[in-house]
Amino acid sequence: MSYAAIDFNTTKLQQLIRLLVSTLLLITFWLSNANASPVDTFEFKDEATKLRFQVLSKELRCPKCQNQNLADSNSKIAVDLRKNLYNLLQEGKSDQEIIDFMVYRYGDFVLYRPPLKKQTYVLWFGPLVILLGFLGSVIFVLRKRGKAKENELSLSTGEQESLDDILNKK
Protein backbone atom coordinates (compact mmCIF):
# COMPACT_ATOMS: atom_id res chain seq x y z
CA MET A 1 0.00 0.00 0.00
CA SER A 2 2.79 2.36 0.96
CA TYR A 3 4.57 1.53 -2.32
CA ALA A 4 1.56 2.54 -4.28
CA ALA A 5 1.39 5.81 -2.42
CA ILE A 6 5.00 6.60 -3.28
CA ASP A 7 4.38 5.66 -6.88
CA PHE A 8 1.44 7.96 -7.03
CA ASN A 9 3.53 10.81 -5.64
CA THR A 10 6.36 10.41 -8.14
CA THR A 11 4.04 10.33 -11.11
CA LYS A 12 2.33 13.42 -9.79
CA LEU A 13 5.70 15.11 -9.40
CA GLN A 14 6.84 13.97 -12.84
CA GLN A 15 3.67 15.30 -14.36
CA LEU A 16 4.22 18.61 -12.65
CA ILE A 17 7.81 18.85 -13.85
CA ARG A 18 6.77 17.90 -17.37
CA LEU A 19 4.10 20.57 -17.35
CA LEU A 20 6.55 23.15 -16.04
CA VAL A 21 9.20 22.31 -18.64
CA SER A 22 6.77 22.39 -21.52
CA THR A 23 5.33 25.70 -20.35
CA LEU A 24 8.82 27.18 -20.12
CA LEU A 25 9.67 25.90 -23.60
CA LEU A 26 6.47 27.31 -24.96
CA ILE A 27 7.17 30.72 -23.41
CA THR A 28 10.71 30.67 -24.79
CA PHE A 29 9.54 29.95 -28.32
CA TRP A 30 6.78 32.44 -28.08
CA LEU A 31 9.13 35.17 -26.86
CA SER A 32 11.75 34.47 -29.49
CA ASN A 33 9.05 34.63 -32.12
CA ALA A 34 7.78 37.93 -30.82
CA ASN A 35 11.30 39.33 -31.03
CA ALA A 36 11.17 39.80 -34.79
CA SER A 37 13.54 41.99 -36.77
CA PRO A 38 12.60 45.59 -37.33
CA VAL A 39 10.99 46.27 -40.65
CA ASP A 40 11.99 49.15 -42.86
CA THR A 41 10.08 50.26 -45.89
CA PHE A 42 12.71 50.35 -48.59
CA GLU A 43 11.83 50.22 -52.25
CA PHE A 44 14.57 48.45 -54.15
CA LYS A 45 15.25 48.94 -57.82
CA ASP A 46 15.34 45.18 -58.39
CA GLU A 47 15.19 41.85 -56.62
CA ALA A 48 18.96 41.33 -56.73
CA THR A 49 19.60 44.59 -54.87
CA LYS A 50 17.07 43.61 -52.24
CA LEU A 51 18.86 40.32 -51.74
CA ARG A 52 22.23 42.04 -51.49
CA PHE A 53 20.77 44.42 -48.91
CA GLN A 54 19.60 41.49 -46.82
CA VAL A 55 22.96 39.74 -47.03
CA LEU A 56 24.99 42.86 -46.26
CA SER A 57 22.83 43.97 -43.37
CA LYS A 58 23.36 40.54 -41.83
CA GLU A 59 27.12 40.58 -42.44
CA LEU A 60 27.65 44.05 -41.02
CA ARG A 61 27.67 44.52 -37.31
CA CYS A 62 25.98 47.41 -35.59
CA PRO A 63 28.85 49.50 -34.14
CA LYS A 64 26.96 50.56 -31.05
CA CYS A 65 25.40 47.29 -30.03
CA GLN A 66 27.83 44.63 -28.93
CA ASN A 67 26.52 41.64 -30.77
CA GLN A 68 23.81 42.41 -33.24
CA ASN A 69 23.97 42.88 -36.96
CA LEU A 70 22.46 45.82 -38.77
CA ALA A 71 19.41 43.81 -39.75
CA ASP A 72 18.52 42.84 -36.20
CA SER A 73 19.18 46.03 -34.32
CA ASN A 74 16.73 48.80 -33.74
CA SER A 75 19.25 51.25 -32.30
CA LYS A 76 19.46 54.68 -33.83
CA ILE A 77 22.81 54.08 -35.47
CA ALA A 78 21.68 50.78 -36.98
CA VAL A 79 18.62 52.44 -38.48
CA ASP A 80 20.83 55.19 -39.91
CA LEU A 81 23.34 52.73 -41.27
CA ARG A 82 20.62 50.63 -42.89
CA LYS A 83 19.40 53.76 -44.61
CA ASN A 84 22.94 54.48 -45.68
CA LEU A 85 23.45 50.95 -46.91
CA TYR A 86 20.28 51.30 -48.94
CA ASN A 87 21.50 54.56 -50.48
CA LEU A 88 24.87 53.07 -51.37
CA LEU A 89 23.18 50.09 -53.00
CA GLN A 90 20.82 52.29 -54.98
CA GLU A 91 23.82 54.29 -56.17
CA GLY A 92 25.13 51.06 -57.64
CA LYS A 93 28.11 50.55 -55.36
CA SER A 94 29.61 47.06 -55.29
CA ASP A 95 29.61 44.91 -52.15
CA GLN A 96 33.32 45.43 -51.68
CA GLU A 97 33.00 49.21 -52.02
CA ILE A 98 30.27 49.25 -49.39
CA ILE A 99 32.29 47.11 -46.99
CA ASP A 100 35.34 49.34 -47.53
CA PHE A 101 33.16 52.38 -46.88
CA MET A 102 32.01 50.96 -43.54
CA VAL A 103 35.44 49.70 -42.48
CA TYR A 104 37.04 53.07 -43.29
CA ARG A 105 34.70 54.73 -40.82
CA TYR A 106 34.05 52.11 -38.17
CA GLY A 107 37.01 49.76 -38.42
CA ASP A 108 37.07 45.98 -38.62
CA PHE A 109 34.60 45.86 -35.75
CA VAL A 110 31.71 46.21 -38.21
CA LEU A 111 32.64 42.97 -39.96
CA TYR A 112 31.18 39.77 -38.61
CA ARG A 113 33.72 37.92 -40.74
CA PRO A 114 37.04 39.38 -39.64
CA PRO A 115 39.73 39.71 -42.31
CA LEU A 116 42.76 37.42 -42.16
CA LYS A 117 45.68 39.44 -40.85
CA LYS A 118 48.35 39.24 -38.19
CA GLN A 119 46.10 40.33 -35.33
CA THR A 120 43.42 37.80 -36.29
CA TYR A 121 45.63 34.72 -36.76
CA VAL A 122 44.68 33.49 -33.28
CA LEU A 123 41.02 33.96 -34.14
CA TRP A 124 41.24 32.05 -37.39
CA PHE A 125 43.71 29.30 -36.50
CA GLY A 126 43.24 29.04 -32.72
CA PRO A 127 40.38 26.53 -32.87
CA LEU A 128 42.29 24.36 -35.35
CA VAL A 129 45.37 24.37 -33.11
CA ILE A 130 43.26 23.45 -30.08
CA LEU A 131 41.56 20.64 -32.00
CA LEU A 132 44.90 19.25 -33.19
CA GLY A 133 46.25 19.51 -29.65
CA PHE A 134 43.35 17.52 -28.28
CA LEU A 135 43.55 14.89 -31.03
CA GLY A 136 47.29 14.61 -30.39
CA SER A 137 46.85 14.12 -26.68
CA VAL A 138 44.04 11.58 -27.21
CA ILE A 139 46.26 9.55 -29.56
CA PHE A 140 49.16 9.86 -27.13
CA VAL A 141 47.11 8.63 -24.19
CA LEU A 142 45.50 5.79 -26.15
CA ARG A 143 48.86 4.57 -27.40
CA LYS A 144 50.32 4.64 -23.92
CA ARG A 145 47.35 2.75 -22.56
CA GLY A 146 47.75 0.12 -25.28
CA LYS A 147 51.41 -0.34 -24.45
CA ALA A 148 50.66 -0.61 -20.74
CA LYS A 149 48.12 -3.34 -21.46
CA GLU A 150 50.64 -5.28 -23.56
CA ASN A 151 53.13 -5.14 -20.69
CA GLU A 152 50.51 -6.36 -18.27
CA LEU A 153 49.57 -9.34 -20.45
CA SER A 154 53.01 -10.56 -21.38
CA LEU A 155 54.80 -12.56 -18.68
CA SER A 156 58.43 -12.29 -17.81
CA THR A 157 60.58 -15.37 -18.58
CA GLY A 158 60.62 -16.34 -14.90
CA GLU A 159 56.84 -16.18 -14.70
CA GLN A 160 56.49 -18.12 -17.95
CA GLU A 161 58.75 -20.88 -16.62
CA SER A 162 56.86 -21.23 -13.35
CA LEU A 163 53.61 -21.28 -15.29
CA ASP A 164 54.96 -24.03 -17.53
CA ASP A 165 56.03 -25.92 -14.43
CA ILE A 166 52.55 -25.77 -12.96
CA LEU A 167 50.95 -26.87 -16.21
CA ASN A 168 53.44 -29.71 -16.75
CA LYS A 169 52.89 -31.02 -13.22
CA LYS A 170 49.32 -31.81 -14.09
Place this chain on the structure above:
Amino acid sequence: MKSIIRFIPLILFVLLGALLYRGLFLNPQAMPSAMIGKPLPDFELPRLKATEQMLGRDDLKGDIVLLNVWATWCIQCKYEHPYLLDIIADPRIKLYGLNFTDDRNAALRWLKQYQDPYVFSIFDEQGALGLDIGVFGAPETFVIDHTGIIRKRFAGPINDKVWQKEFLPLIDTISAEIAQGAS
Protein backbone atom coordinates in the same frame (compact mmCIF):
# COMPACT_ATOMS: atom_id res chain seq x y z
CA MET B 1 56.61 12.98 -17.36
CA LYS B 2 53.58 11.54 -15.65
CA SER B 3 53.54 14.21 -12.98
CA ILE B 4 53.56 16.93 -15.63
CA ILE B 5 50.58 15.38 -17.38
CA ARG B 6 48.75 15.28 -14.10
CA PHE B 7 49.12 19.04 -13.78
CA ILE B 8 47.97 19.91 -17.31
CA PRO B 9 44.28 20.33 -16.35
CA LEU B 10 45.26 22.60 -13.46
CA ILE B 11 47.51 24.68 -15.72
CA LEU B 12 44.75 24.96 -18.35
CA PHE B 13 42.28 25.94 -15.66
CA VAL B 14 44.57 28.65 -14.31
CA LEU B 15 45.23 30.02 -17.82
CA LEU B 16 41.54 30.09 -18.65
CA GLY B 17 40.78 31.66 -15.29
CA ALA B 18 43.37 34.37 -15.86
CA LEU B 19 41.92 35.09 -19.32
CA LEU B 20 38.37 35.34 -18.04
CA TYR B 21 39.43 37.37 -15.00
CA ARG B 22 41.07 39.91 -17.29
CA GLY B 23 37.91 39.95 -19.37
CA LEU B 24 35.95 41.12 -16.34
CA PHE B 25 37.80 44.43 -16.38
CA LEU B 26 37.76 45.15 -20.09
CA ASN B 27 35.30 47.71 -21.35
CA PRO B 28 33.61 46.28 -24.43
CA GLN B 29 32.28 49.75 -25.27
CA ALA B 30 35.78 51.17 -25.59
CA MET B 31 36.36 50.73 -29.28
CA PRO B 32 39.32 52.24 -31.05
CA SER B 33 38.09 54.56 -33.75
CA ALA B 34 39.05 53.68 -37.28
CA MET B 35 39.40 57.40 -37.97
CA ILE B 36 42.41 58.03 -35.75
CA GLY B 37 45.33 59.22 -37.84
CA LYS B 38 43.07 60.10 -40.73
CA PRO B 39 42.23 63.65 -41.77
CA LEU B 40 38.88 65.09 -40.85
CA PRO B 41 36.73 64.65 -43.97
CA ASP B 42 35.37 67.78 -45.60
CA PHE B 43 31.69 68.56 -45.23
CA GLU B 44 29.12 71.12 -46.20
CA LEU B 45 26.54 71.62 -43.49
CA PRO B 46 24.60 74.57 -42.11
CA ARG B 47 25.33 76.37 -38.90
CA LEU B 48 22.83 75.45 -36.20
CA LYS B 49 22.06 78.99 -35.15
CA ALA B 50 21.95 80.39 -38.70
CA THR B 51 21.11 77.68 -41.21
CA GLU B 52 21.66 79.94 -44.20
CA GLN B 53 25.38 79.93 -43.41
CA MET B 54 27.13 76.86 -44.78
CA LEU B 55 30.14 75.50 -42.92
CA GLY B 56 33.06 73.40 -44.07
CA ARG B 57 36.18 71.82 -42.65
CA ASP B 58 38.16 75.06 -42.93
CA ASP B 59 35.74 76.87 -40.64
CA LEU B 60 36.93 74.80 -37.68
CA LYS B 61 39.71 77.21 -36.76
CA GLY B 62 42.14 76.68 -33.94
CA ASP B 63 45.30 74.71 -33.34
CA ILE B 64 43.60 72.04 -31.29
CA VAL B 65 39.99 71.52 -32.26
CA LEU B 66 37.58 69.52 -30.13
CA LEU B 67 34.51 68.40 -31.98
CA ASN B 68 31.78 67.38 -29.58
CA VAL B 69 28.91 65.31 -30.93
CA TRP B 70 25.70 66.12 -29.08
CA ALA B 71 21.94 65.92 -29.40
CA THR B 72 18.92 66.75 -27.31
CA TRP B 73 17.80 63.10 -27.34
CA CYS B 74 21.05 62.17 -25.65
CA ILE B 75 20.70 62.03 -21.88
CA GLN B 76 24.39 61.75 -21.14
CA CYS B 77 24.98 64.95 -23.11
CA LYS B 78 23.04 66.75 -20.41
CA TYR B 79 25.34 65.26 -17.79
CA GLU B 80 28.36 66.27 -19.83
CA HIS B 81 27.26 69.81 -20.56
CA PRO B 82 28.54 71.61 -17.40
CA TYR B 83 31.96 70.04 -17.89
CA LEU B 84 32.09 71.39 -21.43
CA LEU B 85 31.51 74.85 -20.01
CA ASP B 86 34.53 74.23 -17.77
CA ILE B 87 36.95 72.90 -20.34
CA ILE B 88 36.61 75.84 -22.70
CA ALA B 89 38.56 77.81 -20.11
CA ASP B 90 41.67 76.12 -21.51
CA PRO B 91 43.00 78.64 -24.06
CA ARG B 92 44.75 75.98 -26.13
CA ILE B 93 41.55 74.40 -27.40
CA LYS B 94 38.58 75.45 -29.48
CA LEU B 95 35.39 73.53 -28.87
CA TYR B 96 32.94 73.02 -31.72
CA GLY B 97 29.64 71.19 -31.58
CA LEU B 98 28.20 68.68 -34.01
CA ASN B 99 24.47 68.61 -33.45
CA PHE B 100 23.74 65.09 -34.57
CA THR B 101 20.42 63.93 -36.10
CA ASP B 102 18.47 66.31 -33.94
CA ASP B 103 15.48 68.57 -34.02
CA ARG B 104 16.71 72.11 -34.66
CA ASN B 105 14.24 73.92 -32.40
CA ALA B 106 14.91 71.56 -29.52
CA ALA B 107 18.65 72.06 -30.01
CA LEU B 108 18.32 75.84 -30.00
CA ARG B 109 16.22 75.67 -26.83
CA TRP B 110 18.88 73.48 -25.24
CA LEU B 111 21.65 75.98 -25.94
CA LYS B 112 19.56 78.82 -24.58
CA GLN B 113 18.66 76.92 -21.45
CA TYR B 114 22.05 75.44 -20.58
CA GLN B 115 24.39 78.03 -22.13
CA ASP B 116 26.37 77.48 -25.29
CA PRO B 117 29.93 76.23 -24.79
CA TYR B 118 30.67 75.94 -28.51
CA VAL B 119 32.30 78.41 -30.89
CA PHE B 120 29.48 77.20 -33.11
CA SER B 121 27.51 74.04 -33.69
CA ILE B 122 27.20 72.29 -37.02
CA PHE B 123 23.66 71.22 -37.78
CA ASP B 124 23.91 67.65 -39.09
CA GLU B 125 20.28 66.71 -39.41
CA GLN B 126 20.85 63.61 -41.55
CA GLY B 127 23.96 62.48 -39.72
CA ALA B 128 26.11 62.81 -42.85
CA LEU B 129 29.26 64.10 -41.18
CA GLY B 130 28.59 61.84 -38.22
CA LEU B 131 28.67 58.85 -40.53
CA ASP B 132 31.82 60.08 -42.24
CA ILE B 133 33.74 60.20 -38.97
CA GLY B 134 32.32 56.96 -37.62
CA VAL B 135 30.03 58.36 -34.95
CA PHE B 136 27.82 55.69 -33.43
CA GLY B 137 26.15 57.59 -30.68
CA ALA B 138 26.34 60.66 -28.54
CA PRO B 139 28.15 62.11 -26.75
CA GLU B 140 31.39 61.60 -28.58
CA THR B 141 34.35 63.94 -28.70
CA PHE B 142 37.02 64.11 -31.39
CA VAL B 143 40.38 65.79 -30.99
CA ILE B 144 41.75 67.24 -34.22
CA ASP B 145 45.29 68.57 -34.28
CA HIS B 146 46.80 71.59 -36.05
CA THR B 147 47.38 69.59 -39.24
CA GLY B 148 43.73 68.53 -39.49
CA ILE B 149 44.36 64.93 -38.42
CA ILE B 150 41.95 63.21 -36.03
CA ARG B 151 44.02 62.24 -33.02
CA LYS B 152 41.39 60.86 -30.68
CA ARG B 153 37.81 59.77 -30.47
CA PHE B 154 36.26 59.50 -27.05
CA ALA B 155 32.85 57.85 -26.80
CA GLY B 156 30.91 58.76 -23.69
CA PRO B 157 30.46 61.82 -21.53
CA ILE B 158 33.38 63.99 -20.48
CA ASN B 159 33.80 64.74 -16.80
CA ASP B 160 36.72 65.99 -14.71
CA LYS B 161 38.32 62.59 -14.38
CA VAL B 162 37.98 61.76 -18.05
CA TRP B 163 39.28 65.17 -19.02
CA GLN B 164 42.38 64.80 -16.82
CA LYS B 165 43.09 61.27 -17.89
CA GLU B 166 42.05 61.08 -21.53
CA PHE B 167 42.35 64.57 -22.94
CA LEU B 168 44.93 66.68 -21.11
CA PRO B 169 47.93 64.43 -21.88
CA LEU B 170 47.06 64.47 -25.58
CA ILE B 171 46.54 68.24 -25.59
CA ASP B 172 49.95 68.63 -23.93
CA THR B 173 51.49 66.39 -26.58
CA ILE B 174 49.95 68.31 -29.46
CA SER B 175 50.93 71.64 -27.87
CA ALA B 176 54.50 70.41 -27.64
CA GLU B 177 54.38 69.37 -31.30
CA ILE B 178 53.10 72.80 -32.27
CA ALA B 179 55.84 74.51 -30.26
CA GLN B 180 58.42 72.30 -31.90
CA GLY B 181 57.10 73.03 -35.37
CA ALA B 182 57.12 76.77 -34.74
CA SER B 183 60.69 76.96 -33.46
